[in-house]
Amino acid sequence: MAFNRLLTIMDELREQCPWDRKQTLDSLRHLTIEETYELSDAILEGDLTEVKKEIGDLMLHMVFYSRIGSEQPADSPTRFDVADVLNSISEKLIRRHPHIYGDTVADTEEQVKANWEQLKLKEGNKSVLGGVPQSLPALVKAMRIQEKARGAGFDWEEKEQVWEKVEEEMQEFRAEFSHDNVPSAPEQAERAEGEFGDLLFSLVNYARFININPETALERTNRKFIKRFKYLEEQARANGRQLSDMTLAEMDVYWNAAKRMP
Known part of the structure; x- marks a missing residue:
């Protein structure tokens, strides 16, 4: 009932409100990003009242995108409405959880993640890293890259090994310049930047091993x-x-x- 009410209001706004009529997928994109960060803020602040409000704002955006999708010609292969969206995610969840809806065995979280990545490859992804959005903030992207690599079995075995890598990267970064000699030549600055990036990446890796979200x-x-x-x-x-x-x-x-x- 509540969801149908939102759909009805969305239809009315799209047809009657000048601002809502004007919106496109592209014009809503940056607003959706902003709303996502507002939800993130509410979660970090532990403000459940705001969390509820921000979820509502994001829900509105999903309904808005679906309404725009439904306005394409009826014979268009890319046309979709909110029912298509919901059925699509339901089908994907069933397909990606064969240990629940099929006969696959997955008793641990790691097994579930590994199965998930393998299924994505079967669905057409050419790389386990293909699902990492290019526009993610670098720190979040580093975490997701490492998580997906782990799902494919490419990871360190012990956290002590990861810390050794952190120390190694720190030494390589320090080797690029002394405290009294900040890199000035472009090629030297580029090398120092590269080593600093390696150091950050290794720190993100260590944080992951000790269950700290670096972001x-x-x-x-x-x-x-x-x-x-x-x-x-x-x-x-x-x-x-x-x-x-x-x-x-x-x-x-x-x-x-x-x-x-x-």
Whole structure:
């Protein structure tokens, strides 16, 4: 009943609202990305009320895309409506879970993931990495690449091996320049950038082995830094100071006070 109500409202808006009539798949794309990040924010903040609202916003976008798809000519092979979308995902879930809907055995999460990647290859993917979106943020992409490689059996055996790789990459990065000699030549800077990328990739790998999501971890650190920096600014203003006029030692007094905050 609730879903049908949303479909009816979408139809009415598409037919009667000037803004809704104007939208296309392309015009909605960046808005969907924004809504996805808003849902991510709500989840990180643990705000379930906002989570519910943001899920609703994303649900609206999925219905909107489906409505646009249904407006193609009836004989178009690419035409689809919301029923086609729901049936398609239902069929894929059944197909991708043969251990539930078939006779395949998968008793562990790792077996499920391995079966999933093999099924995707049978469905037409030329590589297990083919399903990783090119536009993913680099940190998230690194995690997904490693997860998919693991699903194909290409992975380290022990976390100690991964940490050894982190230390190896750190040494290779440091070898590109000393602390007193920042890379200046283009080719030297490019090599240092490449080694830094390798170091980050290996750190993401280690985080995965110890069940830490690096994207979540970094975002929590970002938020912590923002909170502390805003405290520093507020305290400076309260004392009639500007950060640009303060020494680093003076700012550190406020910063250390911020670190003691809950």
